[in-house]
Amino acid sequence: MNTEPESELPGPAPIRRLQESLINRIAAGEIIHRPASALKELLENSLDAGATTIRVTVKDGGLKLLQIQDNGSGIRQSDLPILAERFTTSKLSTFSDLTKLTTYGFRGEALASISHVAHLSVVTKTRTSTCAYKALYSDGKLVPAQRGQSEEPKPCAGNDGTTITIENLFFNTPTRLSALRNTSEEYARILDVLTKYAIHNPKVSFMCKKAGSSSPDLSTPSASTTRHAIKMLYGPSIEKDLLQIAVNEDMKGEVSWSSEVYFTNVNYQAKKTIFLLFINSRLVESTRIKRAIENVYTGILPKGASPFVYLSLKIDPRSVDVNVHPTKKEVHFLNEEEITTQICDTLQAKIAEKSHSRVFEYQTLLTGGIESSSQRNDKKRKEAPTETQTINDEEREEVSASLSGPKKVYSHHKVRTSLQDRTLDSMFPVVNPSQIGKGPAESNPQSQSLPRSREVKESECFLTSVTTLRNRILKGKHKLLTEILEKHTFVGIVDVDRCLSLIQYSTKLYLVNHGALAEELFYQLGLRHFGDFSRLKLEPPPSLRELVKIAVDAEEISEKTSLSKPDIVDRIVKILHSKRSMLSEYFSLNISEDGLVQSLPLILRDYTPNLDKLPLFLMRLGPQVNWTSETECFESFLRELAYFYVPGPISSDPSIPIAVSETDEDIAGSKAERWQIQHILFPAMRRYLAAPKSLLDVDVVQVASLPDLYKVFERC
Ligand code: ADP
Ligand code: MG
Numbered sequence: 100m101n102t103e104p105e106s107e108l109p110g111p112a113p114i115r116r117l118q119e120s121l122i123n124r125i126a127a128g129e130i131i132h133r134p135a136s137a138l139k140e141l142l143e144n145s146l147d148a149g150a151t152t153i154r155v156t157v158k159d160g161g162l163k164l165l166q167i168q169d170n171g172s173g174i175r176q177s178d179l180p181i182l183a184e185r186f187t188t189s190k191l192s193t194f195s196d197l198t199k200l201t202t203y204g205f206r207g208e209a210l211a212s213i214s215h216v217a218h219l220s221v222v223t224k225t226r227t228s229t230c231a232y233k234a235l236y237s238d239g240k241l242v243p244a245q246r247g248q249s250e251e252p253k254p255c256a257g258n259d260g261t262t263i264t265i266e267n268l269f270f271n272t273p274t275r276l277s278a279l280r281n282t283s284e285e286y287a288r289i290l291d292v293l294t295k296y297a298i299h300n301p302k303v304s305f306m307c308k309k310a311g312s313s314s315p316d317l318s319t320p321s322a323s324t325t326r327h328a329i330k331m332l333y334g335p336s337i338e339k340d341l342l343q344i345a346v347n348e349d350m351k352g353e354v355s356w357s358s359e360v361y362f363t364n365v366n367y368q369a370k371k372t373i374f375l376l377f378i379n380s381r382l383v384e385s386t387r388i389k390r391a392i393e394n395v396y397t398g399i400l401p402k403g404a405s406p407f408v409y410l411s412l413k414i415d416p417r418s419v420d421v422n423v424h425p426t427k428k429e430v431h432f433l434n435e436e437e438i439t440t441q442i443c444d445t446l447q448a449k450i451a452e453k454s455h456s457r458v459f460e461y462q463t464l465l466t467g468g469i470e471s472s473s474q475r476n477d478k479k480r481k482e483a484p485t486e487t488q489t490i491n492d493e494e495r496e497e498v499s500a501s502l503s504g505p506k507k508v509y510s511h512h513k514v515r516t517s518l519q520d521r522t523l524d525s526m527f528p529v530v531n532p533s534q535i536g537k538g539p540a541e542s543n544p545q546s547q548s549l550p551r552s553r554e555v556k557e558s559e560c561f562l563t564s565v566t567t568l569r570n571r572i573l574k575g576k577h578k579l580l581t582e583i584l585e586k587h588t589f590v591g592i593v594d595v596d597r598c599l600s601l602i603q604y605s606t607k608l609y610l611v612n613h614g615a616l617a618e619e620l621f622y623q624l625g626l627r628h629f630g631d632f633s634r635l636k637l638e639p640p641p642s643l644r645e646l647v648k649i650a651v652d653a654e655e656i657s658e659k660t661s662l663s664k665p666d667i668v669d670r671i672v673k674i675l676h677s678k679r680s681m682l683s684e685y686f687s688l689n690i691s692e693d694g695l696v697q698s699l700p701l702i703l704r705d706y707t708p709n710l711d712k713l714p715l716f717l718m719r720l721g722p723q724v725n726w727t728s729e730t731e732c733f734e735s736f737l738r739e740l741a742y743f744y745v746p747g748p749i750s751s752d753p754s755i756p757i758a759v760s761e762t763d764e765d766i767a768g769s770k771a772e773r774w775q776i777q778h779i780l781f782p783a784m785r786r787y788l789a790a791p792k793s794l795l796d797v798d799v800v801q802v803a804s805l806p807d808l809y810k811v812f813e814r815c
Contacts, residue, residue: 120215120238123185124272127212133279134161134268135288137217139382140209141263142296145169146380150260151303151321155293158310160285162268162276170260173225176232179252183219183236185211210263211239217268223261231257292382293317294332298409299377301328325361329409333373337407340367342453346445348438356414356434358442362392364453368404375409379416383430391439395447398633398704410442555624555703555787558631564730565629568737572623576789580799583609584616584788589781592773598747600776601802608803614745615798617780620788621741624702627787629733632687632700635707640695643717644672650718671721678726686736700740706779708744716743746776 131137138161145153148171158164174182188207213219214236224231234252235242241250269276279285290307297305297319304321308314319328330338340363347357363369374389376382388410396406418433432438560566583604590601590608598614648668656664675682675690682688689697696717699708719739725731790799 123215123238127215128272128275130208130212131216131268133288134165134285135292137161137165137209137213137265137268138167138289139292139296140213141165141167141265142292143381144209144263145171145261146296146300146303148172148261153303153305155289155305155307156310157286157289157307160279160282161265161289162279162282162285163266164310165265165268165289166262168260168262170258173228173259173261174221174223175225176228176252179221179223179232179234180241182221182234183210183214183241184239210236213265213268214239216272217270218266220264220266221261222255222257222264224257224259226259230254233257290317295375295377295382297332298325298328298375299380299382299411301325325359325409329361329407333407337363337367340364341407342449344445344449346442348441356412356438358410358412358438360408360410360442360446362408362410362446362450363406364450365399367406368400369407370403370405372405373407377411378430378432379413380411385430385435387435388439391443392446395443395450399450412438412442414438555627557627558629560629562629562729564733565626567730568626568734572626572789572791575791575793577792577795580790580792580795581788583799584784584790585786587781587785589777592776595769595773595776596747598745600781602781606804607801610800610802612798613776613780614747615794616784616788616790618741618745619791619794620780620784621702621744622737623789624783624787625700625737625740626733628700628702629737630685632702633704634687634689634698635701636698637696640691640697641713643675643690643694643696644668646696646714647671647675647718647721648714650714653714654718667721671718674721674726675717685733686740702740702744703779703783706744706775706783709746712743716740746772746780 131140134157138155142153145167148169150169150171152170154168156164156166156168185208210219215238219236220233221236222231222233231254232252233255235244235250241252243250244253269279286309293305293307294317297303297317301319301323302321303319305317305319306315307317309316317332319331323331326338326341326343329341341361342364343359343361345357345359348355372389372393374392376385376388392408392410393405400406414432557569583602587602587604587609590603592613593599593601593610598612598617600611600613602609602611648664651664651668651671656662656667662670672694676694679690682690687698687700691697696713699713716739719742720736723739724735
């Protein structure tokens with residue numbers, strides 16, 4: 100007897116090689132998750148084989164029986180023995196094929212996988228064969244119908260094409276089977292896959308029914324159109340609101356691609372997004388593309404409403420990541436971001452064109468304005484020379500050359516920021532509620548409160564720094580002042596350039612510096628949006644370096660510093676470039692790898708900052724933001740952002756004459772600005788500003804009390 104103490108401890112379990120059949124079963128489960136995924140593979144095979152009619156019969160959600168009959172090319176008798184072996188395919192013979200392949204499936208794994216987890220039989224006939232053949236498979240190999248018989252495929256009667264029958268799916272993987280007990284859910288998934296393929300293949304007739312039932316649950320004619328298929332399968336209400344675009348890019352040598360999109364306009368409002376994505380005719384999923392498209396709709400549809408979007412994208416198969424397993428539905432491909440952006444932009448423009456709605460969470464600013472406004476400023480400086488005039492013509496031309504790209508003009512959602520093309524009309528972005536079916540409360544243009552659609556929700560943020568800053572606002576809130584602003588009646592703007600307005604509260608009249616109030620408001624709204632800003636896209640994106648340069652060149656450099664202006668520009672650009680990912684994640688300030696400013700944080704919908712101030716804003720971010728400590732960094736960044744957003748011209752110093760003679764455009768621009776102050780800014784203050792005490796006395800001054808005024812008048 101062995102009494103050694105060690106023997107009481109269990110030793111490591113011996114490693115055993117798993118049985119091959121078990122390995123195959125596990126591998127098959129990776130590809131065939133449920134009846135609907137098996138059906139997807141079979142559908143793709145039938146479509147590859149050129150079928151024009153596809154009939155599907157289902158029993159118990161596809162677990163008992165899943166049969167698909169097509170009228171495609173059929174399979175040659177001689178191919179049947181290896182049909183269900185792994186990596187047998189008629190679609191691929193060399194590695195280079197793998198990169199060229201345009202047909203759907205490409206690894207010859209589907210039928211093999213199915214044969215490992217179900218009873219698989221195939222009846223098939225090619226056009227040239229005189230009869231059909233029937234073959235049965237198990238674990239990748241031909242098996243006889245009955246014990247003792249030959250496994251050779253048997254000749255039988257049959258039509259041209261192939262019928263694949265899967266019975267008892269997952270009979271040998273009981274855990275998976277028990278996870279799929281809800282057969283009606285599985286059936287619904289099968290119908291969903293079929294519906295989507297039917298939309299993508301309107302020329303093919305699809306039919307699906309439960310075994311034993313005489314009436315199909317899905318049936319489409321052959322030779323239909325996409326639009327008609329959508330109408331038939333998703334209902335006439337979608338089709339009625341359906342828009343369509345085609346976006347392509349063909350560049351010599353570069354990856355070229357084309358896409359077709361059918362999508363609903365603002366009138367259609369579903370509870371959940373219906374998104375069909377086909378890449379090279381294969382139904383796939385991409386959370387990123389879906390999110391990008393949903394983003395386009397966020398500002399357009401009321402909260403809780405979602406669109407229908409069918410996107411078919413054809414890209415060079417070489418640019419799809421072949422390392423991603425083909426059955427993994429989530430795809431990645433080359434130039435994904437650019438392609439997505441182009442599609443989303445076109446989609447957005449089309450919606451804007453077709454609707455009269457002008458509310459866009461995701462707005463585009465045309466940066467052509469920066470260039471023209473720098474020219475304008477230049478002109479003004481000449482008229483009223485000041486010491487800050489430092490941009491020489493050559494430099495300016497260089498800068499403006501880099502800033503002015505091809506102008507894309509989406510007439511309706513264009514947010515005009517250059518005074519030169521700013522019109523009053525463009526600044527009336529409040530939606531006509533009758534056009535998007537919103538409540539009557541918002542239809543009153545006189546209403547002084549912010550429409551519900553523009554409600555700014557506080558983003559969820561667990562960073563201590565942000566919570567601290569948010570709490571600081573609450574602590575610093577001055578009750579009476581906040582109440583005055585919350586309940587005020589707007590009286591009028593006194594002076595746009597000096598940022599003075601009159602408001603009334605109770606029986607008192609106050610002169611307020613709306614610039615100072617706006618600065619605080621924008622800071623607070625910035626904190627509210629933290630990490631969840633909508634984007635203000637710049638179109639075309641200007642160069643960060645050029646913008647910073649404009650601002651630095653306009654600065655007077657202290658004589659003490661040894662840094663030259665180019666050094667300063669360089670430093671600022673470097674800092675901002677190194678903070679790119681943080682700026683993008685928390686503030687939606689996107690700077691591309693090659694230094695283009697692609698988007699700015701959108702703080703208040705329908706309110707656009709004066710782009711003339713963009714260079715100054717970017718320049719100030721360098722020295723004014725504390726980049727080393729988190730709380731201070733967020734605070735100082737948001738303060739700078741707020742400063743940038745404050746209405747008014749580039750210099751708020753009233754001693755510098757800004758415009759000597761006002762052109763018609765300038766007048767229109769200032770009217771628009773006034774409109775924005777009254778209809779966007781003050782309502783937002785009413786709703787969101789927790790006014791700090793510091794604003795009292797200087798920025799909010801009681802100028803009259805009505806009872807006193809009455810007394811004065813009575814005396815007269
Ligand atoms: P893959 O589609 O990746 O080639 P599969 O396992 O899905 O692999 O199919 C293996 C092969 O069987 C296909 O390449 C094709 O030649 C043939 N095949 C499968 N289904 C059909 C069908 N319905 N009609 C004609 N041929 C088919
Ligand atoms: Mg296949």
